[in-house]
Amino acid sequence: MGDQVPGASRTLEVLRFLAAQAQPVTAGRIAEALGIPRSSLYHLLRAMQEHGFVTHLPEEQRYWLGVSAFEIGSAYLRQDPLTRLARPVLARLVETTGRTGHLAVLHGREVIYLIEERPPGAHRLVTDIDVRLPAHLTASGRSLLAHLPDAQIRALFPTAAAFVDRTGAGPKSVPALLRELRDVRARGHAEEHGEVSERWSTVAAHATDRTGQPVAAVAATFREQQPAPPAIVDAVRRAARELTSRLTGRLGGRPQ
Structure with missing residues (x-):
């Protein structure tokens, strides 16, 4: 099923990863941990941010779970x-x-x-x-x-x-x-x-x-x-x- 809906699977992987972290993390850390190309990851994070599932901390250049999550x-x-x-x-x-x-x-x-x-x-x-x-x-x-x-x-x-x-x-x-x-x-x-x-x-x-x-x-x-x-x-x-x-x-x- 994951191969049939790769976007949904990647989204859930990012949510699970962020939920397991004690602190906000960089996009590079997410990409490395999940094996997602950075270009694809930034598009995914932007969409998740628009829907409130991810919060971007611009001063730190890190990501954290959003209010919707x-x-x-x-x-x-x-x-x-x-x-x-x-x-x-x-x-x-x-x-x-x-x-x-x-x-x-x-x-x-x-x-x-x-x-x-x-x-x-x-x-x-x-x-x-x-x-x-x-x-x-x-x-x-x-x-x-x-x-x-x-x-x-x-x-x-x-x-x-x-x-x-x-x-x-x-x-x-x-x-x-x-x-x-x-x-x-x-x-x-x-x-x-x-x-x-x-x-x-x-x-x-x-x-x-x-x-x-x-x-x-x-x-x-x-x-x-x-x-x-x-x-x-x-x-x-x-x-x-x-x-x-x-x-x-x-x-x-x-x-x-």
Whole structure:
């Protein structure tokens, strides 16, 4: 298989090599260790750098793993324990509300859905496992974005083109998104009404880790109602607190 996709194989070899190093290394060291011609290696490193898998340190003329490699490694460590801890929480949320429940994490400007629990006979939604949706449109995304610094929000959404539209509703600028996120922080939960799928609403609340950082959103989706029914809001917030408790090992978790 490696001979059939040499570019992919070389990319993985470079990643494995960099991951095994205690310090950043020169291109010459990589080329020598892996037997890759320098001309080919520079093209490969440039492409990996553009995608965030390699960081170039120009003052030292050395290379190191990039943020994207860290994100993938972190996602592996996070998702399996996270989904195992969250699955019974989601099951109880669905049983309590009779609505579809979700677990999602933030990845850049998107949320990735890790769990979807549906009650018997429930309508199939777009928020299935491994689906990615624009974070600024989803309740799950907003519940997590609300706890990022404003400067980071501006960096994530640098231009109007970053505000993907699905149904014509939802924030379309950084000021509008920041206003929405302030409301989320004030309420203690996020709501989305028809911005992802017409005639559907979602309520979400965040769960935190031991450092107090939001790591995932717990959500319930139902036929559109504004405002969201208090019973669903309360159930989602309880579920988020329960997941926080399970993640931190502290009874009761952190207040939402």
